[in-house]
Amino acid sequence: EVQLVESGGGLVQPGGSLRLSCAASGFTFSSYWMSWVRQAPGKGLEWVANIKEDGSEKYYVDSVKGRFTISRDNAKNSLYLQMNSLRAEDTAVYHCASGRQLGYWGQGTLVTVSS
Amino acid sequence: QTVVTQEPSFSVSPGGTVTLTCGLSSGSVSTSYYPSWYQQTPGQAPRTLIYSTNTRSSGVPDRFSGSILGNKAALTITGAQADDECDYYCVLYMGSGIWVFGGGTKLTVL
Numbered sequence: 153e154v155q156l157v158e159s160g161g162g163l164v165q166p167g168g169s170l171r172l173s174c175a176a177s178g179f180t181f182s183s184y185w186m187s188w189v190r191q192a193p194g195k196g197l198e199w200v201a202n203i204k205e206d207g208s209e210k211y212y213v214d215s216v217k218g219r220f221t222i223s224r225d226n227a228k229n230s231l232y233l234q235m236n237s238l239r240a241e242d243t244a245v246y247h248c249a250s251g252r253q254l255g256y257w258g259q260g261t262l263v264t265v266s267s
Numbered sequence: 268q269t270v271v272t273q274e275p276s277f278s279v280s281p282g283g284t285v286t287l288t289c290g291l292s293s294g295s296v297s298t299s300y301y302p303s304w305y306q307q308t309p310g311q312a313p314r315t316l317i318y319s320t321n322t323r324s325s326g327v328p329d330r331f332s333g334s335i336l337g338n339k340a341a342l343t344i345t346g347a348q349a350d351d352e353c354d355y356y357c358v359l360y361m362g363s364g365i366w367v368f369g370g371g372t373k374l375t376v377l
Contacts, residue, residue, distance in 0.1 A: 260312060
């Protein structure tokens with residue numbers, strides 16, 4: 153059974169940093185692109201970033217470029233999202249998902265940016 | 268900047284058929300946009316229904332189907348059931364590694 157479990161969310165002040173993690177199991181993690189998608193409270197889904205199987209390609213939505221970094225550790229079956237210079241508008245539930253077309257989703261971790 | 272468009276809301280009768288669409292503010296959707304569809308009930312993670320225009324995800328009943336209709340991607344639900352009442356999102360590949368979601372459609376079954 154495929155499982156994606158996010159962690160690392162919490163309350164952070166504007167300008168602060170957080171590192172999200174996603175632990176994957178039940179599939180060959182190193183063979184899949186991985187993605188992050190977020191959902192602000194009461195709003196729709198927003199694609200944030202994805203990363204190629206070997207980490208050699210990474211893509212970001214414009215609003216997070218230069219502030220967020222996606223990475224992965226295939227030996228640990230883990231995906232990460234380093235978020236710096238956080239803003240109030242980054243407040244959302246962050247989901248990791250398998251593949252570029254988001255085959256499987258985790259339940260998400262809530263990030264709240266507020267003073 | 269191109270926006271991905273979806274109907275904000277739609278209504279269908281139990282047992283009926285409904286087609287939700289996913290378009291572009293400028294231009295036409297084709298299979299080259301790899302349209303995918305997701306279902307989300309409140310408080311839950313999204314569930315993948317359709318990817319690459321018309322490929323059903325594992326375990327998704329054949330009541331759900333994807334296609335290109337005219338200049339839009341489409342999700343058709345036949346034999347609508349009460350638990351189909353939730354939010355539906357499409358996503359399109361815009362090139363250069365970038366994906367963009369539509370704003371979502373709230374489907375009511377009544």
